[in-house]
Amino acid sequence: MSNSINQSRRNLFSRRKSKVNRPPWVKADIDFTDICTRCDKCITACETQIITRGDGGFPEINFAQDECTFCQKCVQACPEPLFDLAQNVPWQIKATINDSCLANSGIWCQTCKDACDPRAISFKPAIGQAPKPLIDLESCTGCGACVAPCPNQSIKIQA
Ligand code: SF4
Ligand code: SF4
Ligand code: SF4
Known part of the structure; x- marks a missing residue:
């Protein structure tokens, strides 16, 4: 992907970063939308189906129907270097x-x-x-x- 397209993706999604909840154990210091390939593997793996396709097709947590059990299935299903289970807590929310x-x-x-x-x-x-x-x-x-x-x-x- 070219730098200009990468940049426009960043611009498009950076505004929403603070409002959107990503899956647990996502690394704190990464630009999620630069690394996630939108493969949907975490969405399929989630046992409570709280991961949905959000803006731009990137996974978002939606608690409207159910909770996170911290089962780690989303982490295990993800092929990209997005997660870190060594973090003290799964997320800050x-x-x-x-x-x-x-x-x-x-x-x-x-x-x-x-x-x-x-x-x-x-x-x-x-x-x-x-x-x-x-x-x-x-x-x-x-x-x-x-x-x-x-x-x-x-x-x-x-x-
Ligand atoms: S830890 Fe389990 S329940 Fe929580 S978002 Fe990941 S797959 Fe879903
Ligand atoms: S008490 Fe709790 S469950 Fe009931 S309306 Fe208030 S926030 Fe909702
Ligand atoms: S108050 Fe916190 S720990 Fe309790 S159910 Fe709500 S989100 Fe979970």
Whole structure:
């Protein structure tokens, strides 16, 4: 591929880098879209089918239906030097809860807490109000298990 085409690919996708979640264990210091060949092998390998073809055909994580189990099948399926399992954590993304959370409307809902295996979500009792969720970012793995069950799509997983 020529340098000019490479450059235009970089320009096209660099703006979106911060918004898009790539699969876990992707090396932090690489330009993902320069190395990924869009072969779809990680998409096929993902046991929970959370890897989708995103912008430009590059793989993106989508937690709308399911979570990451950290099974590493995407890493094992990838033929390119994109991943590093020696990294301390699979990725830097964490859960954040936005203002649309039903607790802000006085509705008692603790669905996200029940979905969270590492118990990173807690609810602080408040007199006369619905308890609001709090996320312990140290415990949150960014697995996304809390996203799909939330009845109001109030949880995003992002860096
Ligand atoms: S670690 Fe497993 S569940 Fe997570 S994105 Fe990779 S293949 Fe999918
Ligand atoms: S599941 Fe969603 S709406 Fe319910 S408490 Fe958690 S963030 Fe709020
Ligand atoms: S992303 Fe996973 S670990 Fe983090 S709060 Fe949601 S369910 Fe818990």
